Amino acid sequence: MNERSNAERAEAVTKYTVEIRSINEDGAIRLRDEGLAVAREMGVPGFLAVYSRTGMEETTQVQGAATLLNVEVARAKIKTVLAVRRSSRLQRERMAEKGQTREDFGGQLGSLFGGGIALFADEARTQFIGAMAFSGGTQEEDEEICRRAVERIGLYTDVDPVLTQSVNEEQANDRLQTFTFDGEPLRVSYQDTEHVAEGVECDVYRFEGDDTKDLGIIKVKPGFSTPRQRVLDGDRTIEGYMSGKGKLIITKPDGTIDSYSFDQDTLNFTLNVRIGEIMQWQADTEFPLVASEVCFPPYNNDRYERVA
Structure with a gap:
C-alpha cells in the first residue's frame, strides 16, 4: 500500500480543490441589521432574508407590519437570485431584452420583482457568495434597502448604485423624465396631477416635441x-401595466369581459382599448397599482364616459 505523507496530501488538496466563499452567519446578521435599519429610515415595513450561496437560509426578520405575502415574495426573489446569480430586476430586464420566458429556465426562477439582490465578495462581481431580499415596499424601495445594506458593510452587489439613486430621486420628486413607448425611451414633461376618484390619482405628461399624444x-x-x-x-x-399588483378589466360592447392580472412577475404589457369598450384598473387589497395611459390625440373631457 502506497502511503503518502501529510505534506503530499496537503499539496494534493491545494492542487485539486478550490475554495468556495459564501456569506457566513456574521455577515448575514450584519446585512439583516443594516437592512432593517434602512427600512426603518425609509418607513417601509416588510420581510428580509439572507441566504448563503448554497441555498441555506442564514437569517430572516420581519420589519413592522409585514404580511405573509411579503414573506413568500422575498423568498421567491431569493430563489431567482440563487438560480441565475443575478439580481431579480436585472434578470427580468435581461429576459425582456433576449425575448426569454420562464419556460426557458425550466422552473428554476421565482419572483422577478425588484428587491432580490446577488451578493459578491469582489468588485469584479465574479465571486458570488449569496442572496439577499426584501419585500414590503415598491420594487425600487425593496432593492434600495438591500443595496444600501450591502454598501454599508463593505460587500458588493450587481445593482448599479448610480441607477438606483437616479430611480429613487425620480420617485422622490414623483416626476418622470422619460417614458418608454414602442420600445423607445421618450422625453416627457410633467403637467399636472388630477384627482380621479377616491384612492386614484393621475399624473399628466406631454411628450416633448410631439403634440400627437x-x-x-x-x-x-x-x-x-x-x-x-x-x-x-x-x-x-x-x-399599460407599470408596477404593483392588480387587474385590468375590459368589458366589450357585447358584454364579454376580459380580465388581465398583473404582479411583480409581469414583464411587458400594453393593450389598445377600442371605442365602445369599458375599462377599469383594480388594485390588489394589499398592494398599490401603477398603470400608464397613452392617448392619440391627447386626452380631452369628451374622450370617456363614466358608467355604473
Missing part, C-alpha cells in the same frame, strides 16, 4: 379602483 400615469392605492370608463373618442387609447 399625451401620457397619464395612473396611481391606484391598495383596495381601490379607477371608475369604469367607456371609450367614446380618440384614434388610439393604450393602457
